[in-house]
Amino acid sequence: MRNDHATTSLLRHVGQHGVLVALLVLILFGWLRYDNFLGSFNVLSLLRYNAMFALVALGMCYVIMTGGIDLSVGSTAALGSVVAALLSPYGLLAGLVGGMAAGLAIGVINGLVVTRLGVLPFIATLATMLAASGTALLLAGNQSVSVSYETAFVELGQGDLLSFPVPAWIALLAYVGGSVVLNRTAFGRHVLAVGGNEDASRLMGLPAQRTKFVVYALSGTLAGLAGVILAAQFGAGQPIEGVGWELFAIASVVVGGTLLTGGVGSVGATLAGVLLLGLIFNMLNFENGMGWISLSAYWQSVIRGGFLLLVVILQAKLMTREEAAA
Amino acid sequence: MIDAKHLRAALPQADVTGLLRRYGALVALVVLILFNLAFTPNFATWQTLNVNLTQVCAIVIVAVGMTLVIATGGIDLSVGSLMAISGALAPLIFLGHLVPLPHPLLGVALALIVPVLVAGAFGWFNGWLITRFRIQPIIATLVLFIAGRGIAQVMTNGNLQVFKVPEFQFIGLGRVLGVPFQALLMLAIVVLAAWALQRTVFGREILAVGGNERAARLAGIPVAVVKRRVYLISGLCAGLAGLIVIAINSASDANLIGLGMELDTIAAVAVGGTLLTGGRATVVGTFLGALIIQLVRYTLLANGVPDAAALVVKAAIIVLAVWLQRQGRT
Numbered sequence: 001m002r003n004d005h006a007t008t009s010l011l012r013h014v015g016q017h018g019v020l021v022a023l024l025v026l027i028l029f030g031w032l033r034y035d036n037f038l039g040s041f042n043v044l045s046l047l048r049y050n051a052m053f054a055l056v057a058l059g060m061c062y063v064i065m066t067g068g069i070d071l072s073v074g075s076t077a078a079l080g081s082v083v084a085a086l087l088s089p090y091g092l093l094a095g096l097v098g099g100m101a102a103g104l105a106i107g108v109i110n111g112l113v114v115t116r117l118g119v120l121p122f123i124a125t126l127a128t129m130l131a132a133s134g135t136a137l138l139l140a141g142n143q144s145v146s147v148s149y150e151t152a153f154v155e156l157g158q159g160d161l162l163s164f165p166v167p168a169w170i171a172l173l174a175y176v177g178g179s180v181v182l183n184r185t186a187f188g189r190h191v192l193a194v195g196g197n198e199d200a201s202r203l204m205g206l207p208a209q210r211t212k213f214v215v216y217a218l219s220g221t222l223a224g225l226a227g228v229i230l231a232a233q234f235g236a237g238q239p240i241e242g243v244g245w246e247l248f249a250i251a252s253v254v255v256g257g258t259l260l261t262g263g264v265g266s267v268g269a270t271l272a273g274v275l276l277l278g279l280i281f282n283m284l285n286f287e288n289g290m291g292w293i294s295l296s297a298y299w300q301s302v303i304r305g306g307f308l309l310l311v312v313i314l315q316a317k318l319m320t321r322e323e324a325a326a
Numbered sequence: 327m328i329d330a331k332h333l334r335a336a337l338p339q340a341d342v343t344g345l346l347r348r349y350g351a352l353v354a355l356v357v358l359i360l361f362n363l364a365f366t367p368n369f370a371t372w373q374t375l376n377v378n379l380t381q382v383c384a385i386v387i388v389a390v391g392m393t394l395v396i397a398t399g400g401i402d403l404s405v406g407s408l409m410a411i412s413g414a415l416a417p418l419i420f421l422g423h424l425v426p427l428p429h430p431l432l433g434v435a436l437a438l439i440v441p442v443l444v445a446g447a448f449g450w451f452n453g454w455l456i457t458r459f460r461i462q463p464i465i466a467t468l469v470l471f472i473a474g475r476g477i478a479q480v481m482t483n484g485n486l487q488v489f490k491v492p493e494f495q496f497i498g499l500g501r502v503l504g505v506p507f508q509a510l511l512m513l514a515i516v517v518l519a520a521w522a523l524q525r526t527v528f529g530r531e532i533l534a535v536g537g538n539e540r541a542a543r544l545a546g547i548p549v550a551v552v553k554r555r556v557y558l559i560s561g562l563c564a565g566l567a568g569l570i571v572i573a574i575n576s577a578s579d580a581n582l583i584g585l586g587m588e589l590d591t592i593a594a595v596a597v598g599g600t601l602l603t604g605g606r607a608t609v610v611g612t613f614l615g616a617l618i619i620q621l622v623r624y625t626l627l628a629n630g631v632p633d634a635a636a637l638v639v640k641a642a643i644i645v646l647a648v649w650l651q652r653q654g655r656t
Contacts, residue, residue: 069464071589117649120603122401122464123596126589127641134637142634243585247403247468260462298479305473309455312466316459 019272034286050278051167052226059219060249061270067195067262068121073223074245075133080227085145085237088153103224111213136239145237157232179267195262351614382620383508384567389591391563394556399536399604400463405564407474409584412441412568414478417487442565449561453554478580487578498573520609536604597647
């Protein structure tokens with residue numbers, strides 16, 4: 001019995017901190033194996049590129065903690081990138097605010113359809129995914145929209161501040177904010193309570209519907225912001241980008257140990273999940289560079305899928321053990 | 327919760343909402359067809375029928391499997407990736423890239439069977455993950471959604487495979503008495519699945535599992551077996567659809583086959599009136615749902631509305647359909 005208990009608690013630690021351990025192991029492995037793996041160029045490009053995924057995953061993390069899901073984030077980001085690119089001639093701020101507002105609009109629609117019409121989040125956000133994608137294509141005239149290089153807009157994606165990439169700054173601030181809100185504010189507690197047991201939290205007088213509405217609005221806004229960075233980084237608003245982002249974000253959240261049933265979650269672990277999945281691609285490049293093997297880029301999705309498989313099986317084992325112990 | 331106002335409002339409408347819920351998809355389809363007859367030029371032609379049928383076949387076949395999965399309260403996100411695996415594997419077989427072929431027809435026969443079975447095996451793997459580890463279906467099938475397309479791309483190294491093999495392509499281009507073979511195949515699958523869901527023990531077991539899993543287990547239904555079977559069927563359907571798609575295109579591109587198929591089919595299932603939480607399902611409804619979505623797109627395109635705007639309309643239809651379903655229940 002005692003031994004069994006010890007395994008359970010070990011497993012729980014793995015569940016909570018597993019993603020950090022895995023991340024550290026991966027970094028250590030890369031540092032020992034590849035030259036310049038921890039060189040500033042590689043680290044900074046990795047952070048710059050993954051900032052937009054991190055933003056999308058943060059919103060997804062909040063939605064999932066309430067027990068919902070947001071499939072629209074990918075096309076919302078695409079829409080945000082198009083709006084930002086169209087507004088970029090009017091300056092950095094116009095592009096930034098415009099892109100985020102477009103995301104907010106989609107998020108508000110999601111929130112209203114889920115809370116007012118009572119449609120399942122899965123279906124509601126599936127529908128807005130199509131709608132956002134259609135709107136992005138209409139606005140962009142079915143092609144990518146180049147951003148203006150006259151204004152400072154591209155700094156949002158390509159610039160540096162204190163020799164640290166601007167997108168990474170934005171993501172870092174968002175995560176610090178997200179973590180503080182979750183752990184230190186009433187709203188954060190409401191999110192977890194609603195996800196844990198919606199009926200109970202409603203009976204306790206918590207504003208369950210409003211909480212859900214806000215997380216969808218938040219997720220939309222963050223996806224819009226990711227779109228702004230996408231446009232600034234690659235110099236164009238891209239209406240057909242963002243395909244599969246939602247599932248990548250869900251995978252990051254799950255790898256981070258957040259339960260899909262809601263009620264439990266960690267913002268920091270989600271960030272670690274994003275970095276972990278991003279590192280796999282990065283290390284594949286290094287591995288190919290060494291010339292021992294040549295794995296095509298296509299292997300990255302196979303490896304990512306394998307990682308996800310490992311994590312969910314581990315999580316499931318942990319859950320059944322806890323149920324058995326309870 | 328029922329007060330006088332609700333009751334008064336509900337009584338005279340009960341029949342209408344009940345009818346709408348039952349036959350809403352059919353009514354919508356008829357309205358769409360009437361609209362087209364009135365406004366779309368050259369609508370009532372064989373060509374229109376053929377175009378719409380060929381474009382909807384793959385979606386319907388995959389959506390039938392999806393209906394069974396959703397009827398058990400699950401979901402299968404991996405169907406598009408499984409289509410890619412089957413669609414990438416078939417040309418490798420009949421072009422003889424995997425093993426040398428003694429006879430080309432043997433290659434065609436193998437290419438029609440093996441990829442479908444492989445996709446079925448992956449589907450069974452989904453079911454195994456869900457039942458063995460009690461992982462939520464959306465996550466369990468997310469694994470193959472991500473990895474499956476990667477597997478297909480790795481198999482072909484991401485290359486486009488172009489071919490011209492009439493014997494194989496009969497599945498997508500052939501005609502029997504002037505009717506596209508794939509349409510007949512689709513109808514056969516729809517009829518078979520509708521019959522199985524309504525009239526067989528397996529069908530009743532599926533609905534029982536989706537309606538109340540605990541009760542089903544207590545009633546002695548082998549829940550895990552039923553679930554593994556529906557995911558297996560979903561995989562087989564996806565595999566078959568993958569073959570049809572590459573046969574139509576005379577080419578196989580692992581990056582594109584079945585892309586977004588999971589969402590198209592879920593939309594068809596939802597519009598068709600199947601309850602997304604499981605327990606109530608209609609295969610014929612799914613068929614009608616897929617036709618509605620296809621016909622809406624066709625109507626808009628034929629009347630000069632751009633494809634992108636059609637997406638927005640599709641979104642509105644999905645929300646409307648699911649909202650109407652919900653109104654019918656409460």
